[in-house]
Amino acid sequence: MASLITCPHCGTRPKEEFSIRxxxxxxxxAPAAKDEVWHRYVYVRDNPKGRVLEYWHHVAGCRRWLVVDxxxxxxxxxxxxDASDFERVRGVE
Amino acid sequence: MPINLLHRHVLEDHISGFETNANPNHLSVIRRPVIFSVLAHAGYEAAVAEALHNADDIASRYCSPSEFLAVSQTRGAGSVAEFLTAIPGASFVNQSDGFVLMAISGPSVRAILSKCLAVDLHPDTFGEGHSAAMMCCHVAANVARTGRNTFELLVPRSFAGSVFDELMEAGSAHALTRGFAD
Structure with missing residues (x-):
């Protein structure tokens, strides 16, 4: 596990300060999407070996949701x- | 209206004994600081940070882009609340009873704190006036550098005893003394 995470608000911090979602x-x-699409979103996950995008919560710091690549x-x-920036960038694409 | 729990300080039992003179390395507990949690509304983050930074006798502690702690050792709660009301786009709540304010100072302060914090406190990365929320002795605390060898810690009240004991243990090799700042 990566042991040092550079939070955009707090600086470089140990992984113990974070919680991973x-x-x-x-x-x-979309709310009206088919059941199969919702089932896939809620339950089905890939288990990749390599580069992943994850939500990390900076519990002991700024208490913001971050996206760690x-x-x-x-x-x-x-x-x-920051997760809000991530959503904004993704929304544009 | 917060219930005033500070008539007897939470660390009163931890500070007893015969040492009266402070060593160069000293941990002082501030008896009755005024601490307000300030939240900036969306779009007002920079303006609120600026207003808090320029306030007289109020130290601004950074928690997150939209959250700050306003700490005063000289002004009363009423006066601070009045000041915060005048800032547009800020919500605040009195947290004076919820936090314990400790100041640690001395030539070995970084060596002592390096046993409690996992953050680089070199002046180049954590300079004077810098503050941030971080883990201190496994407790989410707010640490601020107020001078070259002076730091202030804000710890949640219920964890203050444990943090205090760990700080004293970390400082024992450097003859850290403790007392209330009266």
Missing amino acids: GAAAPKRP RDNFTHEVFGVM
């Missing part, structure tokens, strides 16, 4: 951004 890549479907095999962290 899960994958940030799945997009929430890291490699779960080499433990390298490629980038950390």
Whole structure:
């Protein structure tokens, strides 16, 4: 596990300050989407080896949701951004 | 209206004994600080931070982009509340009873704090006037640098005893003394 996370608000912090929620890549479907789409969003997850996007909550710091882009095999962290910025960037795409 | 629990300070039992003179490395507990939690409304973050930064006798402690703690050791709660009411786009609540304010100072202060914090406190990365929320002795605390060798810690009241004991243990090798700042 990556041991140092550079929070965009607080600076470089140890991983003990964070709580991990899960994958940030799945997009929430529209409320009226089909049951199969919702089932896939809620229950079905890939288990990739390599680069992943995850939601991390900075519990002991700024208490903001962050999106950490890291490699779960080499433990390298490629980038950390605030979850609100992540949603904004994703919304534009 | 907060219930005033400070007539008997939460750390009163931890500070007893015969040491009266402070060593160069000293931990002082501020008896009755005024602490307000301030939340900035969306779009007002920078303006609220600026207003708090420029306030007289109020120290602004950074928690997150929209959350600050306003700490005063000289002004009363009424006066601070009046000041905060005048800031547009800010909501606040009196947290004076919920936090314990401790100041640690001395030449070995960084060596002592490095046993409690996992954050780089070098002046280049954590300079004077800098403050941030971080884990201190496994407790979510707010740490601020008020001078080259002076730090202030804000700890939730119910965890203050445990943090205080760990700080004293970390400071024992550096002859850390403690007392109320009266």
